Amino acid sequence: MLAGQKLRKTFGSLVALNDVDVSVARDKITVVIGPSGSGKTTLLRALALLDPPDRGCVSIDGTAFQFPRRNSGTLAPPWPKVTVVFQQLFLWPHLTLRENILLPLRLNGGDFARFEEVIRLFGMIDFLDRYPNEASLGQRQRAALARALVLEPHYVLLDEITSALDIEQTGIIMNYLFSLRDRGIGLMVVTHFIGFAKRILARREGDQLVFLEGGSVLESGDIGVLENPKHPRLRAFLAASQLVS
Amino acid sequence: MNVFDILVRFHRAFAGGLKVTLYLAGITWLAGLTGGTWMGILAHRLRGVGIVLRSIAFLLAATPFLVMLYWATYPLQALLGVVIEPFYTAVTLLSILNIVGVAEICRTALDDFPREYVLAARVSGLSAMQTVMRIELPLLLRQVFPSLLNLQVSMLQLTLFASLISVQELFRVSQSIDSQIHKPVEIYTALAIFFIGVCAPINGLALWMKHRFTRDISER
Numbered sequence: 246m247l248a249g250q251k252l253r254k255t256f257g258s259l260v261a262l263n264d265v266d267v268s269v270a271r272d273k274i275t276v277v278i279g280p281s282g283s284g285k286t287t288l289l290r291a292l293a294l295l296d297p298p299d300r301g302c303v304s305i306d307g308t309a310f311q312f313p314r315r316n317s318g319t320l321a322p323p324w325p326k327v328t329v330v331f332q333q334l335f336l337w338p339h340l341t342l343r344e345n346i347l348l349p350l351r352l353n354g355g356d357f358a359r360f361e362e363v364i365r366l367f368g369m370i371d372f373l374d375r376y377p378n379e380a381s382l383g384q385r386q387r388a389a390l391a392r393a394l395v396l397e398p399h400y401v402l403l404d405e406i407t408s409a410l411d412i413e414q415t416g417i418i419m420n421y422l423f424s425l426r427d428r429g430i431g432l433m434v435v436t437h438f439i440g441f442a443k444r445i446l447a448r449r450e451g452d453q454l455v456f457l458e459g460g461s462v463l464e465s466g467d468i469g470v471l472e473n474p475k476h477p478r479l480r481a482f483l484a485a486s487q488l489v490s
Numbered sequence: 491m492n493v494f495d496i497l498v499r500f501h502r503a504f505a506g507g508l509k510v511t512l513y514l515a516g517i518t519w520l521a522g523l524t525g526g527t528w529m530g531i532l533a534h535r536l537r538g539v540g541i542v543l544r545s546i547a548f549l550l551a552a553t554p555f556l557v558m559l560y561w562a563t564y565p566l567q568a569l570l571g572v573v574i575e576p577f578y579t580a581v582t583l584l585s586i587l588n589i590v591g592v593a594e595i596c597r598t599a600l601d602d603f604p605r606e607y608v609l610a611a612r613v614s615g616l617s618a619m620q621t622v623m624r625i626e627l628p629l630l631l632r633q634v635f636p637s638l639l640n641l642q643v644s645m646l647q648l649t650l651f652a653s654l655i656s657v658q659e660l661f662r663v664s665q666s667i668d669s670q671i672h673k674p675v676e677i678y679t680a681l682a683i684f685f686i687g688v689c690a691p692i693n694g695l696a697l698w699m700k701h702r703f704t705r706d707i708s709e710r
Contacts (some may be wrong), residue, residue, distance in 0.1 A: 295609055325615035335610040339628050348624060349614035396615055 246270055247327060247400045247431055249292050252301035254284075254460075261287040262298060263460040269400055269431040270451075274422065276442045277435045279457035280482060285435045286332075288457065289402045292433070293329050294322065306399065325349065325396040332405040334389040336377040342388040343373040350395045363391045367421065383414045390421060400431040407441055415441060423448060439486040443471055456482070493676045493683070500667050507663030508684070514581055514649040514659060519642055521585035526592025533593055534600035547594045550587060555648055559583055563655045580652035584645060591641045599634045632699075639696035643689050660684065 247269040254262040261284045269275045269292075277285050290296040292303060294310065303310045305323045336345050350360055364370060367387040372380055380388065386406060393401055403422075407415045415438075422445065426432055436442055446452050446468035455465045456479045464476045474480045497504060533540040550558075563579050603626065611621040653662035660681065668677045 293613060295613065322612065324613045327613075328615075329609075329613045331606060331610065333606065335604070335606040337607055337610070337625055337629070339632065349611075349616060352617075352620050352624070353615045392610075392614060 247292060248304050250302045252291050252298040254287055254291055254298045260460050262291060265462055267455055269433045271399060271431045272426055272429045274426055274432045274434060274445055274452040276445055277455045277457055278437060278442050283457045284460040285457055286404055289404050289435050293327050293402055325398050327400045328393045328398040329402045330389050330393050330406055332408060334385050336385055336388055338377050341374050341376055342380060345388055346392045346395055353396055355396055359395050363394050367391050386418060402433045404435045419444060439483060491673060493680045496673060496676050497680055503663050503667060507658060507660035510659040511649050514652060515646045517581050518584040518588050518645050522588025522592045525589040527596055529589055529593035530596025533597040540597060543593055543597060547590050550590055556651055559651055559655060576655040576657045580657050584648060588645050595634050595637045599630050636696045636700040639692055643692050646689060
């Protein structure tokens with residue numbers, strides 16, 4: 246289980262996270278929704294310890310990281326057991342897609358059979374030797390996911406990865422996510438697309454939704470939260486997104 | 491007497507001048523590339539050093555090199571009550587210029603480097619050292635190499651000014667030979683050929699590296 250308890254993060258006077266509790270179970274998907282600036286990305290980065298919280302506890306498969314740190318020693322990084330796919334992907338531009346995926350594998354002494362498996366899963370064979378700027382957005386999305394997956398992470402945190410994709414590409418990515426979950430990987434999907442969140446949560450019981458606003462969790466639960474929202478702010482948010490869609 | 495005859499007849503003098511020019515340039519390059527790189531890294535990491543570096547770079551960019559050279563040779567040494575050999579004055583000033591220039595190129599590249607490439611490396615399990623060696627350095631070197639090479643060519647060309655404070659470098663030697671045989675066309679043609687011979691390959695290398703490594707990496 247990857248969990249954050251009472252996570253608090255401030256940037257100057259801005260409270261980005263305010264005592265947030267969230268968890269991501271292995272073979273489950275946690276969808277985090279909320280308007281822009283609600284703290285979704287901050288939460289994701291705090292959980293991955295990329296930008297640790299000021300206060301609270303992050304626990305990863307039983308290992309707890311308490312903040313503020315009692316000793317000033319360096320934090321044992323949880324990567325790539327916990328890994329992140331960023332909204333802008335950040336594939337290394339001087340390497341081809343193949344090299345982007347293989348570099349972490351080579352340096353971490355990973356299993357190359359896994360590379361072949363992931364490439365097949367994502368249907369990447371035809372464009373592996375392109376540089377990121379020569380590949381389409383969908384191809385880059387798949388490469389970024391493949392880079393994260395070859396090292397067999399326990400948890401993958403995905404930050405708005407479908408924000409620039411069309412419906413068809415989004416559907417493809419969603420199927421990838423389901424297949425990852427079925428392999429026992431815990432996923433946190435940060436998104437502001439309600440339709441995408443609904444389609445993920447409708448697929449299987451046990452996946453959960455977290456609605457974040459102003460750095461606080463206003464409501465959480467299963468897909469029922471989206472069907473019968475209790476918090477007026479979530480109701481307003483859903484109504485606004487329905488209006489747009 | 492053609493260019494070739496002049497080169498043969500005065501080859502010792504030219505060789506001496508060439509040696510001084512190459513010393514000037516070599517020391518300047520070495521000081522600039524090593525000292526400038528470290529200074530650039532420091533300026534990137536320490537805000538105070540960065541501010542000082544930018545201020546110095548701003549002042550140096552606004553002051554003609556000849557003014558600096560004369561000022562360092564005459565008023566400054568008079569004020570300090572010291573007499574420093576012109577060669578050392580020239581090489582110190584050229585080195586300072588090169589250190590500041592290289593440091594600014596490095597600082598800018600480091601400041602502008604997208605931190606997310608590093609984060610992507612860290613979450614992919616690369617160690618801090620692997621991230622530097624495999625991600626940061628290759629990307630940074632591609633970015634700074636053409637500018638660094640162009641700067642080094644400019645530094646070589648600036649060594650000519652050392653002749654004005656009596657450093658016996660190539661230009662000064664050429665002037666001396668011209669005063670003896672009065673063949674300015676041939677002598678300065680030989681000088682031009684020398685500088686083209688040294689600078690053109692470096693410029694060519696900078697251009698090649700720019701085309702080879704700094705291709706458009708922007709994503710569509």
